[in-house]
Amino acid sequence: MIRFDIDGAVAVITIDRPAARNALDPPHILELACAWDRLRDDPSLRCGVVTGAGGAFSAGMDLKGTIPAAAALARRERIPPDVFEALRRAADALLAGYDLRKPLVAAVEGHCLAGGADMLLATDVRYCSPRATFNWAEVALGLFPRGNATVLLPRQVGWVHAMDLLLTGRTIGAEAALRVGLINEIVEDPLARALETARLIAANAPLAVAGTKRAVREQWALDLSAAYANQSRIAGELMKTEDATEGARAFAERRPPRFTGR
Numbered sequence: 001m002i003r004f005d006i007d008g009a010v011a012v013i014t015i016d017r018p019a020a021r022n023a024l025d026p027p028h029i030l031e032l033a034c035a036w037d038r039l040r041d042d043p044s045l046r047c048g049v050v051t052g053a054g055g056a057f058s059a060g061m062d063l064k065g066t067i068p069a070a071a072a073l074a075r076r077e078r079i080p081p082d083v084f085e086a087l088r089r090a091a092d093a094l095l096a097g098y099d100l101r102k103p104l105v106a107a108v109e110g111h112c113l114a115g116g117a118d119m120l121l122a123t124d125v126r127y128c129s130p131r132a133t134f135n136w137a138e139v140a141l142g143l144f145p146r147g148n149a150t151v152l153l154p155r156q157v158g159w160v161h162a163m164d165l166l167l168t169g170r171t172i173g174a175e176a177a178l179r180v181g182l183i184n185e186i187v188e189d190p191l192a193r194a195l196e197t198a199r200l201i202a203a204n205a206p207l208a209v210a211g212t213k214r215a216v217r218e219q220w221a222l223d224l225s226a227a228y229a230n231q232s233r234i235a236g237e238l239m240k241t242e243d244a245t246e247g248a249r250a251f252a253e254r255r256p257p258r259f260t261g262r
Contacts, residue, residue, distance in 0.1 A: 018054020058116030095122030118147030
């Protein structure tokens, strides 16, 4: 249901439910959350790529499979244990508040909607095809966007663009997504481009990469003085690592560094 392929130090996570535009029903929710756990916890993996099979990224939550179960749970009715566990981990599956710790590159082909677009907001670098479409249409269904949209979208594309997308539920294409800064680049083969970038990231010092992502994540909500203090603290930690010594030595010896993550 969720393919987990390994390309060197890069994990390629593919949502594989093309008949439903890769919408997430309870089994897919649980398996996707477990895939993030695996990427986060495996020290041999340094970067991830997320994509969808069959010409779509993800249409978000499968409303037929999740909304009735969530409503039953809200009424304190009994639901199957596996469905309960899937609902418990739904936020993790969408990377809402989930600290993956490692960089994640998105390759978007086709529809990237609602919860799928929420997941996109948690990625670090994003490529899409000219055929990609994006929306957060929860308000048109009487729902609240509980994932990343109200938290991250205004910070990433700016207030006016975020409010337009969230309050109208309108769908935008690849060019509009590029214009507002939602994606990095429009390419014919987003997966190939995502893999290229992920391999470049994975070749760098893993502790330095993780520290950089951690600093950006932590400093987003800090005032300037606290942000610089946090930056200095993380930099000091990284300077004590073996990788920092190896990087300097490799530069002096004019050879490629051999990073070990220590």
